[in-house]
Amino acid sequence: MTARLIDGKALSDQIKADVAERVRALKQRGVTPGLAVVLVGDDPASHVYVRNKAAACEKAGLYSQVIRLPADIPEDQLLDIVRGLNGDPDIHGILVQLPLPAHLNAGKVIETIAAEKDVDGFHVSNAGLLMTGRPLFRPCTPYGVMKMLESENVSLWGAEAVVVGASNIVGKPMAMLMLAAGATVTLCNSKTRDLAAQTRRADVLVVATGKPGMVTGDMIKPGAVVIDVGINRSASGKLVGDVDFESARKVAGAITPVPGGVGPMTIAMLLVNTLEAAERSAV
Numbered sequence: 166m167t168a169r170l171i172d173g174k175a176l177s178d179q180i181k182a183d184v185a186e187r188v189r190a191l192k193q194r195g196v197t198p199g200l201a202v203v204l205v206g207d208d209p210a211s212h213v214y215v216r217n218k219a220a221a222c223e224k225a226g227l228y229s230q231v232i233r234l235p236a237d238i239p240e241d242q243l244l245d246i247v248r249g250l251n252g253d254p255d256i257h258g259i260l261v262q263l264p265l266p267a268h269l270n271a272g273k274v275i276e277t278i279a280a281e282k283d284v285d286g287f288h289v290s291n292a293g294l295l296m297t298g299r300p301l302f303r304p305c306t307p308y309g310v311m312k313m314l315e316s317e318n319v320s321l322w323g324a325e326a327v328v329v330g331a332s333n334i335v336g337k338p339m340a341m342l343m344l345a346a347g348a349t350v351t352l353c354n355s356k357t358r359d360l361a362a363q364t365r366r367a368d369v370l371v372v373a374t375g376k377p378g379m380v381t382g383d384m385i386k387p388g389a390v391v392i393d394v395g396i397n398r399s400a401s402g403k404l405v406g407d408v409d410f411e412s413a414r415k416v417a418g419a420i421t422p423v424p425g426g427v428g429p430m431t432i433a434m435l436l437v438n439t440l441e442a443a444e445r446s447a448v
């Protein structure tokens with residue numbers, strides 16, 4: 166068996182086209198959705214991500230503002246900048262690109278973002294709303310994964326879902342979204358004793374560990390849907406996921422490629438969240 170490929174690029178293009186249509190309608194009501202992206206320091210990967218986010222905004226008709234700040238900015242200055250964006254009526258979404266330099270308290274910075282502009286969904290209020298089944302913003306990467314499963318008609322109701330990686334950004338909100346959709350969810354972390362015993366039970370397996378190739382074909386149940394959130398650069402410079410694609414595709418029923426899988430969906434869902442923040446501000 167060879168797994169069906171889940172095309173995140175095509176689905177993200179469809180979602181971005183739908184966003185562009187809704188942006189046009191909102192602009193007719195006098196509101197242009199605006200996203201502010203705050204980038205601290207000079208992490209090369211972060212610069213690429215931020216450039217891609219701004220380009221996607223422009224293409225869909227959203228206003229975007231990238232605020233580039235030096236790596237040694239004092240925390241109180243950064244917090245003042247965030248507070249300024251909270252009060253800016255042209256800005257509906259605020260995103261502080263992570264990771265931040267070590268002297269900055271990321272939690273404190275995120276908690277300073279107004280919850281109704283927190284389009285990443287990382288604020289504790291938004292994490293709490295998600296956990297209690299009343300989400301305001303769903304974190305973009307897990308939200309994108311849910312859209313991919315929906316587009317593939319993967320039913321989560323009563324299914325065994327296993328998430329590998331328990332980060333606040335991906336693993337934990339992913340588990341909450343699949344739980345809300347009726348799955349029995351197992352959330353694994355770096356201490357999980359027999360990881361393969363867990364992953365082999367999964368009807369839907371989501372891997373977000375940042376460890377290239379750590380999930381191999383022998384750890385996958387035949388026919389499972391495998392979602393690879395990882396984006397890593399191999400020694401030869403190639404982009405690879407957290408799943409060993411070649412062995413996994415022989416066992417899985419469907420699998421996301423890297424690149425072209427989850428990555429493009431994250432940006433598409435950021436646009437959706439920003440648009441919805443602007444729509445809420447316009448009522």
Ligand code: GUN
Nearest residue numbers: 260261262263264285305
């Ligand atoms: N760094 C890696 N992924 C993300 C994300 O989704 N949002 C932010 N703000 N930073 C990130």
